[in-house]
Amino acid sequence: MHANGHEHVIEVTDLRRVYGGGFEAVRGIDFSVRRAEIFALLGTNGAGKTSTVELLEGLAAPAGGRVRVLGHDPYTERAAVRPRTGVMLQEGGFPSELTVAETARMWAGCVSGARPPAEVLALVGLQAKANVRVKQLSGGQRRRLDLALALLGDPEVLFLDEPSTGLDAEGRRDTWELVSTLRDGGTTVLLTTHYLEEAENLADRLAIMHEGRIAATGTPAEVTAAQPSRISFELPDGYFVGDLPPLGELGVSDHEVDGRLVRLRTRELQRAATQLLVWAGRAGVELRRLDVRSASLEEAFLGIAKDASAKDASAKAAESTTKEEYAA
Amino acid sequence: MSATDTRARTAHTAKGAVTTPTSRMTALARAELTLLGRNKGTVFAALFVPLVLPFSVYSASEEMDLAEAGLTPALLVLPAAIGFSLLFAVYSALVGVFVVRREELVLKRLRTGELRDVEILSGSAMPAVLSGLVQSLVLAVGCAVLLDLSAPSAPHLAVLGLLLGLVMCAALAAVTASFTRTGESAQVTPLPFMFVSMPGSGMFVPLDLFPDQVASVCELLPLTPVVTLVRGGWTGDLSAYETLGAVATAVAWTVVAVFAVRRWFRWEPRR
Numbered sequence: 001m002h003a004n005g006h007e008h009v010i011e012v013t014d015l016r017r018v019y020g021g022g023f024e025a026v027r028g029i030d031f032s033v034r035r036a037e038i039f040a041l042l043g044t045n046g047a048g049k050t051s052t053v054e055l056l057e058g059l060a061a062p063a064g065g066r067v068r069v070l071g072h073d074p075y076t077e078r079a080a081v082r083p084r085t086g087v088m089l090q091e092g093g094f095p096s097e098l099t100v101a102e103t104a105r106m107w108a109g110c111v112s113g114a115r116p117p118a119e120v121l122a123l124v125g126l127q128a129k130a131n132v133r134v135k136q137l138s139g140g141q142r143r144r145l146d147l148a149l150a151l152l153g154d155p156e157v158l159f160l161d162e163p164s165t166g167l168d169a170e171g172r173r174d175t176w177e178l179v180s181t182l183r184d185g186g187t188t189v190l191l192t193t194h195y196l197e198e199a200e201n202l203a204d205r206l207a208i209m210h211e212g213r214i215a216a217t218g219t220p221a222e223v224t225a226a227q228p229s230r231i232s233f234e235l236p237d238g239y240f241v242g243d244l245p246p247l248g249e250l251g252v253s254d255h256e257v258d259g260r261l262v263r264l265r266t267r268e269l270q271r272a273a274t275q276l277l278v279w280a281g282r283a284g285v286e287l288r289r290l291d292v293r294s295a296s297l298e299e300a301f302l303g304i305a306k307d308a309s310a311k312d313a314s315a316k317a318a319e320s321t322t323k324e325e326y327a328a
Numbered sequence: 329m330s331a332t333d334t335r336a337r338t339a340h341t342a343k344g345a346v347t348t349p350t351s352r353m354t355a356l357a358r359a360e361l362t363l364l365g366r367n368k369g370t371v372f373a374a375l376f377v378p379l380v381l382p383f384s385v386y387s388a389s390e391e392m393d394l395a396e397a398g399l400t401p402a403l404l405v406l407p408a409a410i411g412f413s414l415l416f417a418v419y420s421a422l423v424g425v426f427v428v429r430r431e432e433l434v435l436k437r438l439r440t441g442e443l444r445d446v447e448i449l450s451g452s453a454m455p456a457v458l459s460g461l462v463q464s465l466v467l468a469v470g471c472a473v474l475l476d477l478s479a480p481s482a483p484h485l486a487v488l489g490l491l492l493g494l495v496m497c498a499a500l501a502a503v504t505a506s507f508t509r510t511g512e513s514a515q516v517t518p519l520p521f522m523f524v525s526m527p528g529s530g531m532f533v534p535l536d537l538f539p540d541q542v543a544s545v546c547e548l549l550p551l552t553p554v555v556t557l558v559r560g561g562w563t564g565d566l567s568a569y570e571t572l573g574a575v576a577t578a579v580a581w582t583v584v585a586v587f588a589v590r591r592w593f594r595w596e597p598r599r
């Protein structure tokens with residue numbers, strides 16, 4: 001660790017997790033999270049996000065590899081790590097017959113340096129529900145209670161497993177704002193999500209997980225930039241793909257034809273679009289259903305999931321790609 | 329939740345102290361006590377049954393030749409009543425507590441914090457253990473008043489037996505919970521131990537009235553040393569050898585139970 005404020009608060013090296021039945025949920029992943037950074041693990045259900053976070057939280061021992069949180073092994077050095085971390089599990093964890101205030105008071109008694117329970121309940125907007133039993137809360141309210149408890153001890157590191165699942169749009173934005181504010185105050189946040197929008201808006205850096213591996217990592221902009229942009233349109237009547245200008249000259253790297261619909265992929269969106277439109281103008285044809293779009297995280301995500309599935313046989317290649325990215 | 333509230337993070341009011349094992353377990357025990365009070369079924373089974381069942385033991389005692397074993401009805405009823413309390417208020421109630429908390433993912437959540445595993449189980453068990461303790465004291469007073477029970481000749485043995493029984497029953501409850509999947513099955517899985525203990529540990533009929541070979545096997549049951557020590561605490565006629573044997577049996581069961589919990593206790597539901 002360095003003293004310059006950029007030290008790695010979470011370090012994960014070749015991490016593996018295997019469940020009792022032999023299922024390999026996490027298949028050798030590497031990443032690190034710097035202090036005061038929001039890092040998102042993005043992936044579909046079953047990608048291995050929760051399995052990974054539970055290892056970081058110290059709930060289970062890894063089958064292989066290494067985890068360090070604040071310089072300690074979170075599983076074997078529980079006492080050194082726990083007073084400095086806050087955890088929001090993916091679901092539940094409250095006795096249903098306790099009220100919100102009783103739950104918060106109980107947890108406050110188990111957290112060093114706990115803030116007054118009423119204060120964190122107000123932080124997530126649950127102060128009016130203090131005397132309501134947990135079983136009567138909505139899914140979103142339970143999520144917010146969970147967040148409040150994770151914040152009770154003013155943790156240096158916050159683990160949030162799908163923090164906004166079950167929240168409405170407003171609640172989600174409030175959570176994002178709260179998490180950003182915590183980050184600005186110096187808290188390191190690791191969160192999992194399957195909402196692309198959440199990762200794009202909130203994360204300083206992210207890793208896309210697929211089938212237990214990291215398929216891509218970087219800032220949202222970097223991950224997106226690695227993907228080609230797309231142009232799609234309907235071929236005019238009487239025209240064939242061969243009638244278009246040579247695709248290589250347009251800067252198109254890849255194309256597919258689906259009935260009359262043409263999809264082009266390019267890393268030079270402006271050049272490809274300009275030349276295509278100039279051609280259409282000269283030929284005097286209309287390109288119906290024309291759609292020109294830059295790569296988004298969504299496309300990166302879907303593309304990666306598709307590629308990774310297709311290339312599952314060459315899984316080792318994907319693994320070494322991941323490692324190269326880190327080496328770079 | 330509004331963005332301006334988040335300033336509160338830096339502008340704190342009072343911050344709590346560093347926790348200790350005692351403070352953490354107290355916070356947990358307090359919550360469990362609240363939950364115990366809200367579970368009417370458990371309150372009935374745990375508090376009411378052990379106060380009623382001794383009456384049936386008392387009426388059965390009238391048909392026994394207790395004098396042959398050197399006992400009075402009160403000396404049969406009190407150890408039995410304490411046994412019922414341990415079985416219903418402590419053992420059976422705690423199997424339910426451990427299993428339901430696991431199903432609700434409460435145990436998993438508690439494990440994400442500063443509490444150590446042993447603190448989680450001990451803190452959760454504390455209200456039931458205390459209710460067993462208080463109930464046993466009430467039963468002893470009740471027997472003294474209603475059945476003309478004299479003061480114990482060796483009270484330290486009775487206290488030792490009760491404390492060993494409380495710890496052992498809490499540990500055995502965690503073992504049973506390790507092999508119980510759901511809250512519903514937690515109604516059933518405690519029954520074998522309860523059904524074996526009631527007749528087998530001398531709660532209905534003193535082991536002295538059993539055939540010798542049966543009695544020597546029954547002496548090894550977990551609850552037998554508790555009944556023996558409590559009864560011996562009142563009669564004062566336990567030899568040092570008998571006392572040591574009873575204590576060793578209770579300690580051995582507790583050690584085995586703790587080992588089993590460390591080995592097999594499940595903190596999360598099966599998926």
